[in-house]
Amino acid sequence: MSDVIFREAVRGDLPAVIALLADDVLGRTRDFTEVDAAYEKAFADIDADPRNQLIVADADGELLGCMQLTYIPGLGRHGAERQLIEAVRVRSDLRGRGVGRQMITWAVDQARQRGCALAQLTTDKT
Template identity: 60%
Template sequence: MIFRTATRQDLPAIVALLIDEDGVTDPATVEISEAYARAFDDIDADTRNEVMVLDEGDGTVLGCLQLTYIPGLGRGGAERALIEAVRVRADRRGAGLGRELMVRAVERARTRGCTLVQLTSNKRRTEAHRFYASLGFDRSHDGFKLTF
């Protein structure tokens, strides 16, 4: 397995993971809208954002996540990392790929100097909550969102 920064070529596979959490969508069938392309380009150009993928070794994307590095005055001025959009291909779950993806993302944040890694998860995703707890994440806060 290769943990690497996503490239524009990976975008159809990433979008396939995001739009179909419970199935496997062939990336070749995914239409990349201008909004997806623009968002990827913006993330790619931003030194505080990166999309990471877990590659089977042949270019096949098996999982992805987005890491955002947030500067702050709390915690002595240290950066924190926010992990979002964690996905593993439905037909490859249960083999430790999600754990591998998260462990490598946390290590990447630690190496960068972050002193905290945070994430949010939908309240309905109880299996995901157990997974994050098994990685050492604590339920320390309640999150709030305002959707437009």
């Protein structure tokens, strides 16, 4: 596998990101595989919000994974900002090969650079 870079998703990445979201047992029950108006709107909203980032793991133009990072201001911890990591997906044929670990490490490094007091990862029960 080539070196992985992490970057903000662009509109052209949307079909691959949608496919990643639907590429697991739980995702198949709640996400679609085709880009529709709801996905287009959600992408535009994320892209326009400076506190949200849709990040892709890219190796030579091939998307290996994705995640959404949201930065949340708060009064707790003396006005600390926190990072929320969600919608983490790794392509099914690459799971167990360290891509997810690289993604989370990169995300936490971004939180540190931004001065966040903590990073939170959301998961589902199943």
